[in-house]
Amino acid sequence: MAGYGYNFRSRQRGTPAIDNTLFIKGVALEYRALTFIFLSVCIMFADSRFGYLEKIRFGLGFATAPVYWVADVPTRVSLWIDDVFVSRTDLLQENELLREQLLISRRELQLVDSLISENNRLLELREVTQSIGGKVLPAEIINMSPDPYSKRVLINKGARDGVVIGQALLDANGLMGQVHEVLSYTSWVLLVTDFHHVTPVEVNRNGERALARGSRTTASELELEFVTQTQDMRAGDLLVSSGMGQVYPKNYPVAEIISVYADAGQDFAVVKARPLAQIASTRHVMVVLEKETAPIEDSSIRDPAAAGAEADASLPLPVAQGQVIRLAPTPDDR
Amino acid sequence: MQKRAHAIWVIFFSFFVAYLLAIVPFPEWAMNYRPEWVPMVLIYWVMALPYRLGIGSAWCAGLLLDILEGSALGLNAISLVILAYVTLSLHQRMRMFTSLQQSGLIFALVGLNLMLCHWLQIVTGQTINVSLLFLMASLTSAVIWPSLFQLLRQIRRSFDVH
Numbered sequence: 001m002a003g004y005g006y007n008f009r010s011r012q013r014g015t016p017a018i019d020n021t022l023f024i025k026g027v028a029l030e031y032r033a034l035t036f037i038f039l040s041v042c043i044m045f046a047d048s049r050f051g052y053l054e055k056i057r058f059g060l061g062f063a064t065a066p067v068y069w070v071a072d073v074p075t076r077v078s079l080w081i082d083d084v085f086v087s088r089t090d091l092l093q094e095n096e097l098l099r100e101q102l103l104i105s106r107r108e109l110q111l112v113d114s115l116i117s118e119n120n121r122l123l124e125l126r127e128v129t130q131s132i133g134g135k136v137l138p139a140e141i142i143n144m145s146p147d148p149y150s151k152r153v154l155i156n157k158g159a160r161d162g163v164v165i166g167q168a169l170l171d172a173n174g175l176m177g178q179v180h181e182v183l184s185y186t187s188w189v190l191l192v193t194d195f196h197h198v199t200p201v202e203v204n205r206n207g208e209r210a211l212a213r214g215s216r217t218t219a220s221e222l223e224l225e226f227v228t229q230t231q232d233m234r235a236g237d238l239l240v241s242s243g244m245g246q247v248y249p250k251n252y253p254v255a256e257i258i259s260v261y262a263d264a265g266q267d268f269a270v271v272k273a274r275p276l277a278q279i280a281s282t283r284h285v286m287v288v289l290e291k292e293t294a295p296i297e298d299s300s301i302r303d304p305a306a307a308g309a310e311a312d313a314s315l316p317l318p319v320a321q322g323q324v325i326r327l328a329p330t331p332d333d334r
Numbered sequence: 335m336q337k338r339a340h341a342i343w344v345i346f347f348s349f350f351v352a353y354l355l356a357i358v359p360f361p362e363w364a365m366n367y368r369p370e371w372v373p374m375v376l377i378y379w380v381m382a383l384p385y386r387l388g389i390g391s392a393w394c395a396g397l398l399l400d401i402l403e404g405s406a407l408g409l410n411a412i413s414l415v416i417l418a419y420v421t422l423s424l425h426q427r428m429r430m431f432t433s434l435q436q437s438g439l440i441f442a443l444v445g446l447n448l449m450l451c452h453w454l455q456i457v458t459g460q461t462i463n464v465s466l467l468f469l470m471a472s473l474t475s476a477v478i479w480p481s482l483f484q485l486l487r488q489i490r491r492s493f494d495v496h
Contacts, residue, residue, distance in 0.1 A: 029389070033419040036393045037412055043397075044408035048458045053407055060401045067353045067402060074358075143357055146403055147455075148365040149463040154404070181404060188404045195462050216462055218362065280362075 058159070061183030068154065068186055072142045075283075136170070136286040137161060142186070148218045151194040151279075153177075157287060158185045166247055168288045174253040174276030175199070175241055176285060192254060192275055193220045200244040201254050203237050212239060212255060212273060220279055222255050224271035229262045233271055249288060339386065341493045348375050348486065349395060357402055366467045369475040370444045372399050372410075373417055377443060378486045380421040381428050383496060392418030406458045413450040417443060433480040441476035445469055 046052040139161075143154035157163050159182050169176040169189045177191040192199050193214040199222070202209045208231050215221040227233060237257045243250030255273035262269040352371040360368055376395055379387045396411030403410070420443060421428070428436060448469055455461040489495075 029419065029422060032389045033415055036389050036415045040393065040396070040408035040412040040415065042408075043411070044406050044454070044458065047407040057401060057407060060398065063398060064353075064402050067350065067357065071354050071358050144359055146357060146360075146365065146368065147405075147461060147463070148362060149461045152404060183401075196459075 057181070058183060061158075061186070064183070065185045068142060072156075075142075135289040137163070137289050139169075139285050139287050141283050141285060145188075149195070151191040151197075151214060151220070152180075153189050153191060153279075154186050155189055155285065155287070156186055158183050158187050160184055162289060163187050163287055168248050168252070170252060170286045170288060171277045171279075171282045171284065173278055174255070175248060176275075176277040176279060178247055179287065191279060192277075193222060193279065198225070199248065199254055200242045201239040202242040203233055203257075204240050204253075205237055206232055208232055209242055209244070210239075210271070220275060221258075222273040222275060224257075224273065225268075227269045227271050228267075229264070229269050231269070233257060233260055233269070235259055239273055339496070341495045342386075344489060344493045344495045345379055345383075345387070348379070348489070353399065353402055356399065366470050367474050368471055369478050370447060370471055373414065373444055373447050374440065374475055374479060374482055375486070376414060376418060377421050377440065378483060380418050381425045382487075382490060384422055384425050386496070387418075388422065389415055389418050405455070405460060409451060409454045409458065409460075412454065413447045416450065417447050420446075433483065436483065437476045437479045440479040441472050444475040445472035448472055 043053065047057075137157060139155040139157040141153045142156045145152040153176075155163075155169070163179055163182055165179055165182055167179045169178065175192060177189045177194070177197065179187050180190040181188040190197050191214070192212070195214045195216050197214045199212045200209070201212045201224075210224040210227055210231075210233075212222040213225050215223060222239075224233070224239075235257050238253055239255045239257065241248040241250060241252045241254050253276050255275045257271060257273045259272045260269060261271075349372070352375040355371040356368075372395060376387070376392055380392070392414040393411050396409075396414035397407065399410040399414070400407050424439075428439060431439065448471055452461070452463070452468065455463075
């Protein structure tokens with residue numbers, strides 16, 4: 001029906017251009033708009049302040065699943081093309097490389113067994129029980145937040161696969177973030193580099209504790225908060241998760257300190273760190289399904305009380321733990 | 335309303351494509367220049383078929399966009415409702431505009447939409463962005479509008495959507 005078109009010619013041709021569209025506005029339009037705005041404000045308030053609408057979000061998530069699926073098609077096709085049209089020599093080279101890596105990993109795993117038992121003995125001495133590893137679920141990053149200041153990614157595992165809010169996300173190199181919204185087939189993960197995200201960490205070298213907050217800028221960086229001028233931190237130090245806050249398992253590598261700026265006139269030093277996880281480039285990640293909550297709870301309750309006294313005693317331990325845990329999530333764990 | 339709806343699936347499909355384009359990952363530097371596909375498609379359909387799409391459909395479209403972007407529920411809904419309201423009250427004038435005038439109006443409307451979203455994001459504590467570079471998206475939207483308009487008009491006529 002070209003009669004409802006807005007080109008001038010068709011109106012002149014005598015089609016009934018004066019139609020109901022003339023009368024759809026009026027008082028009703030303003031009231032309708034105001035009603036919907038009011039409704040939206042209510043929804044926004046209920047959603048962001050109280051979280052009443054988890055169910056609705058979850059339900060609407062079904063409707064959005066196909067959009068995510070189609071949006072991911074180009075990436076999958078290009079991956080498929082990469083797989084199919086790869087030369088034999090490339091494959092052989094890759095195969096050789098993987099074999100080498102496997103060999104190295106096997107050797108490290110052999111050491112891990114002895115380190116685990118040694119570690120457990122040491123931990124028993126400290127009356128802390130802690131299991132290493134945990135079940136992991138392999139996942140893929142299929143999208144990321146359209147707002148460059150909000151650092152979140154979408155993974156292709158959701159409530160159907162047993163993902164719940166608060167689970168940690170890792171890649172092969174380190175901690176990436178935590179699940180903060182679960183839909184049925186997908187979930188949103190808040191990255192450690194997001195400004196709203198604070199990771200409790202400790203320096204692997206000496207056990208100094210700190211809080212690592214995501215960067216305020218679009219850069220993929222972490223800033224250590226409230227680090228006093230006297231704390232021993234250097235560029236190049238490895239930061240591992242300290243297990244406090246009970247969200248992350250202990251001793252996963254998080255970041256590497258890139259700069260320490262201590263201005264005598266300021267209260268705190270400015271310490272910046274680079275996340276170890278390949279946030280921008282990797283697609284393959286792991287969700288840690290089982291957290292060792294109970295033991296960590298014990299240690300984190302104990303820790304602040306005896307923080308000063310314990311700092312010296314715990315010196316040799318984090319080093320050993322860090323080495324062990326970094327190798328823990330191997331494919332054998334699934 | 336006054337007639338049986340015809341080929342409504344075309345509208346749904348165009349929204350589906352708009353959603354896709356809105357969430358397809360972009361390189362970091364291009365994020366601020368991504369045209370606002372969903373508001374533009376909404377403006378088109380409200381302008382062309384004001385008796386079919388109105389404030390209610392804009393609200394639903396906004397809610398779906400909120401879920402897709404993982405933002406606070408109702409954020410895009412508010413801004414799209416306001417967008418639909420302005421478009422509904424201007425649609426007869428907009429049809430008479432030249433494409434340059436339309437682009438100018440789209441620039442203003444999408445800018446308004448972006449600014450509203452930004453304010454609401456700040457209110458709900460979702461972003462800490464203080465630079466106004468995100469407004470560049472309204473410029474790219476205005477540049478793209480004439481071709482999008484032609485395309486959607488072709489589609490609407492060939493499928494006889496009403």
